[in-house]
Amino acid sequence: MTERRRPLRSNFPRGSYLWSVRNAHWRALGIPEADCExxxxxxxxxxxxxxxxxxxxxxxxxxxxxxxxxxxxxxxxxxxxxxxxxxxxxxxxxxxxxxxxxxxxxxxxxxxxxxxxxxxxxxxxxxxxxxxxxxxxxxxxxxxxxxxxxxxxSGEWQGRHVDIEDVFIGAMHAVTGKLPVDDLVGMSREAIRGxxxxxxxxxxxxxxxxxxxxxxxxxxxxxxxxxxxxxxxxxxxxxxxxxxxxxxxxxxxxxxxxxxxxxxxxxxxxxxxxxxxxxxxxxxxxxxxxxxxxxxxxxxxxxxxxxxxxxxxxxxxxxxxxxxxxxxxxxxxxxxxxxxxxxxxxxxxxxxxxxRHAEVADAEVIRPIGRPVSTHPAIVLLRGNLAPESGLIKAGIGERKVRRFTGPALCFWSSDEAIAALRDGRIQPGQVVVMRGAGVRGGPAMGGGASRVVFAIDGAGLGDQVALLTDGHLSGLVCKGLVVAEVAPEAALGGPLGLVRDGDLVTIDLDERLLAVDLSDAELQQRRDSWQAPPPQYDRGWLQQYRRMVGPLPKGAVMVRSEAPVEPGG
The missing domain is CATH 3.40.50.2300 (Response regulator)
Structure with a gap:
C-alpha cells in the first residue's frame, strides 16, 4: 500500500455516523474495514x-x-x-x-x-x-x-474499405437515389466489426x-x-x-x-x-x-x-x-x-x-511543421452581421475550389423540410441553404439533423454548388462542401440567422473570415423589431430542463449556475 501522506476527504472519524453506515455497506460488499482508510x-x-x-x-x-x-x-x-x-x-x-x-x-x-x-x-x-x-x-x-x-x-464491402462514416453518407445518398438501398444494407452489415x-x-x-x-x-x-x-x-x-x-x-x-x-x-x-x-x-x-x-x-x-x-x-x-x-x-x-x-x-x-523521448514513426503520416499536409487553417471561425459571435467551418486540408461564395438564401426550420425541398428540385446550384432553429435553445440541444442535409446535398451532386448555414452542429465526420455550423447567436433567440428571408444575398468568405447578409443594420433592426420567437419545443422532462437552463454557445452551452428560466425569445 502506498504510504499515506495527507488526509483524505473520504475518511471520517472511526465510530462516527458517516463512518459507521459506510462501513456497514462496504462490509456487505466485501470491502475490509482496513480499506476504508x-x-x-x-x-x-x-x-x-x-x-x-x-x-x-x-x-x-x-x-x-x-x-x-x-x-x-x-x-x-x-x-x-x-x-x-x-x-x-x-x-x-x-x-x-x-x-x-x-x-x-x-x-x-x-x-x-x-x-x-x-x-x-x-x-x-x-x-x-x-x-x-x-x-x-x-x-x-x-x-x-x-x-x-x-x-x-472497420470492414470491407465489395472489395472497398467501409466504416460508419460511409454508412452515414450512404444513407443520405440513398435518399436522393444515388446509392441502391441493397448496397447501403450491405455496407451497414460490414462497417463495424468490433x-x-x-x-x-x-x-x-x-x-x-x-x-x-x-x-x-x-x-x-x-x-x-x-x-x-x-x-x-x-x-x-x-x-x-x-x-x-x-x-x-x-x-x-x-x-x-x-x-x-x-x-x-x-x-x-x-x-x-x-x-x-x-x-x-x-x-x-x-x-x-x-x-x-x-x-x-x-x-x-x-x-x-x-x-x-x-x-x-x-x-x-x-x-x-x-x-x-x-x-x-x-x-x-x-x-x-x-x-x-x-x-x-x-x-x-x-x-x-x-x-523528450517521443518519436515519430512515420513522418509521411504525421508530418513536420516544415512539410505540412496543408498550410490553410483546417477550422475557420467566421464573423459578420450574420454571426456577430461566431460561426465555424471545417475548411478541410486541400485547396478549395471555392473560398468565397455569394448566393440567395433558401430558408428552412427543419432538416425534413430541407430534404423534401432537395427531392422536389427546389434547391438549385448557387443557393445558400439556411437551416435554423437547431441551436442549443431552439433545437433544443442542437438537434435537427444538419448533417443529414449536408450529406443529402452531396448525394444530389450539389456539394460544390450549394452552401449551407446552420445554428445547429454537425457530426464530427462531416467534411463536405461549404458548410458553416454553430452560427451564434442562434435563430431561436433572435440571432440574425432567424431574420434572413428567401432571396437575401449571403456571402461566405474563408480568406476574410466573413459571414454576412447583404442587409443594412437598419434593415436588420427593422426585421428584428417585428420578429417573434418560434414556439419552444418540448414542455416536459429532461429536454425542457435543458432548453430552459442551457447557457450560450460561446460559453460552451453548459447549464447556467443561477438564472431565472427563460424561454427562447424571452
Whole structure:
C-alpha cells in the first residue's frame, strides 16, 4: 500500500455516523474495514448495450479496478448516461444528443461528490461522454485521469474499405437515389466489426486527442485500438497513476491552465479534427472557471497552425496509420515549437518532459511543421452581421475550389423540410441553404439533423454548388462542401440567422473570415423589431430542463449556475 501522506476527504472519524453506515455497506460488499482508510477512486463507466461505442467498457473497468487495488486504492464503479449519436439521435429529432453531455456531468457529480470520493478515472468513449467527463473533472476538481477506450475496427464491402462514416453518407445518398438501398444494407452489415468509437477523425477520436493534449490523459494513450494490448497497458498504468495523483493532490485545475487549452486547440487544428471540439473545450473551461476563450483560440491560432496529419474523413490516412505513426504524442512532438511546453500534465511532469523521448514513426503520416499536409487553417471561425459571435467551418486540408461564395438564401426550420425541398428540385446550384432553429435553445440541444442535409446535398451532386448555414452542429465526420455550423447567436433567440428571408444575398468568405447578409443594420433592426420567437419545443422532462437552463454557445452551452428560466425569445 502506498504510504499515506495527507488526509483524505473520504475518511471520517472511526465510530462516527458517516463512518459507521459506510462501513456497514462496504462490509456487505466485501470491502475490509482496513480499506476504508485507503484512497477511494471512482471508476466512471459509461457502459451501454445500445451501441458498439460502449459495449466493451465493462471489461475495461474490471482491469482498471484490479490495477487500482494493486496500487493501494479502493475502486468504486459508477455509471452515467451513454449517448451515441447514431442510436440516441433517433428520438426528439436528435435533441437528446448534446443534452446528454451535461447529463453525464451531473451523473458524475451526484455519485462522486455525494460520496466524497477522492479521485476518479474516466473511461472515455463516444462523442458526448468525453466532454461530459472532462466537464465533471473541471467542476469537481478532484484528481482525475482520462483513459481513451479506443476506436472500432472497420470492414470491407465489395472489395472497398467501409466504416460508419460511409454508412452515414450512404444513407443520405440513398435518399436522393444515388446509392441502391441493397448496397447501403450491405455496407451497414460490414462497417463495424468490433467495439469502440467511430474509426475516423470524428468527434470521439478528436476528443480523445484533446484529453492527451490537455494533459488530462497519459502520454501516448490516444488514439488507440479498442481492447488491444496497448490500450489495456494504458488502462493498468492509469489505475496505478491515479492513486499517486490522489496522494499528491494533483487536481484538474492545476493542469487546465491557459497553455493547456492552447495546446489542445493546436492539436485539433493540426489533425483537422471535429468542429465540436470548440464548444466542448469551451464547456470544460467554463466548468473549471479557467477564464479561457476557446473560440478566440481557434480564431487566433488557426492561421498559424499547419495541418500535419490528414486522417479520414479530412484526409486519406486511416486512424490505424495515425496510431502506428505515434498518435497524439508524435503529433505534439512535431508541433513542439508552437506548444506551451511548460504546461503541467497528469504525469506530474510538463509537456516538455513527456515529449523528450517521443518519436515519430512515420513522418509521411504525421508530418513536420516544415512539410505540412496543408498550410490553410483546417477550422475557420467566421464573423459578420450574420454571426456577430461566431460561426465555424471545417475548411478541410486541400485547396478549395471555392473560398468565397455569394448566393440567395433558401430558408428552412427543419432538416425534413430541407430534404423534401432537395427531392422536389427546389434547391438549385448557387443557393445558400439556411437551416435554423437547431441551436442549443431552439433545437433544443442542437438537434435537427444538419448533417443529414449536408450529406443529402452531396448525394444530389450539389456539394460544390450549394452552401449551407446552420445554428445547429454537425457530426464530427462531416467534411463536405461549404458548410458553416454553430452560427451564434442562434435563430431561436433572435440571432440574425432567424431574420434572413428567401432571396437575401449571403456571402461566405474563408480568406476574410466573413459571414454576412447583404442587409443594412437598419434593415436588420427593422426585421428584428417585428420578429417573434418560434414556439419552444418540448414542455416536459429532461429536454425542457435543458432548453430552459442551457447557457450560450460561446460559453460552451453548459447549464447556467443561477438564472431565472427563460424561454427562447424571452
Amino acid at each position: 485507503k484512497p477511494k477512486i471512482a471508476v466512471v463507466n459509461s457502459s451501454s448495450e445500445l451501441a458498439a461505442c460502449f459495449s466493451h467498457l465493462d471489461r475495461v473497468a474490471q482491469v482498471l479496478k484490479d490495477a487500482i487495488r494493486a496500487a493501494g486504492g479502493v475502486p468504486f464503479e459508477i455509471r452515467t448516461a451513454a449517448p451515441s449519436d447514431f442510436i440516441t439521435g433517433a428520438g426528439a429529432r436528435g435533441a437528446y444528443m448534446l443534452a446528454a453531455r451535461d447529463l453525464v456531468t451531473n451523473d458524475i457529480e451526484v455519485a462522486v461528490e455525494g460520496a466524497q470520493l477522492d479521485g476518479m478515472v474516466c473511461l472515455t468513449s463516444c462523442d458526448k461522454t468525453v466532454p461530459g467527463q472532462l466537464m465533471a473533472a473541471a467542476r469537481l476538481n478532484i484528481p482525475t485521469l482520462m483513459v481513451p477506450c479506443g476506436y472500432q475496427p 467495439p469502440g468509437v467511430c474509426s475516423g477523425m470524428g468527434t470521439a477520436n478528436s476528443m480523445h486527442i484533446v484529453c492527451e493534449a490537455l494533459g488530462m490523459a497519459l502520454p501516448g494513450s490516444a488514439p488507440v485500438a479498442a481492447l488491444g494490448d496497448k490500450m489495456m497497458a494504458d488502462v493498468r498504468a492509469a489505475g496505478t497513476r491515479i492513486v499517486h495523483m490522489v496522494w499528491d493532490d494533483l487536481k484538474p485545475r492545476d493542469i487546465l491552465v491557459p497553455g493547456a487549452f492552447a495546446n489542445a486547440v493546436r492539436a485539433v487544428l493540426a489533425v483537422g479534427g471535429s468542429l465540436n471540439c470548440a464548444k466542448h473545450l469551451q464547456a470544460v473551461a467554463t466548468e473549471g472557471d479557467c477564464g479561457v476563450d476557446v473560440y478566440g483560440l481557434f480564431d487566433q491560432l488557426g492561421p498559424t497552425t499547419p495541418v500535419l496529419a490528414g486522417v479520414r474523413p479530412v484526409g486519406e490516412q486511416t486512424i490505424e496509420a495515425f496510431e502506428a505513426a505515434g498518435g497524439c504524442r508524435a503529433l505534439m512532438k512535431q508541433l513542439a515549437p508552437l506548444l506551451d511546453l511548460g504546461a503541467p500534465t497528469v504525469t506530474g511532469a510538463t509537456v516538455a518532459d513527456n515529449l
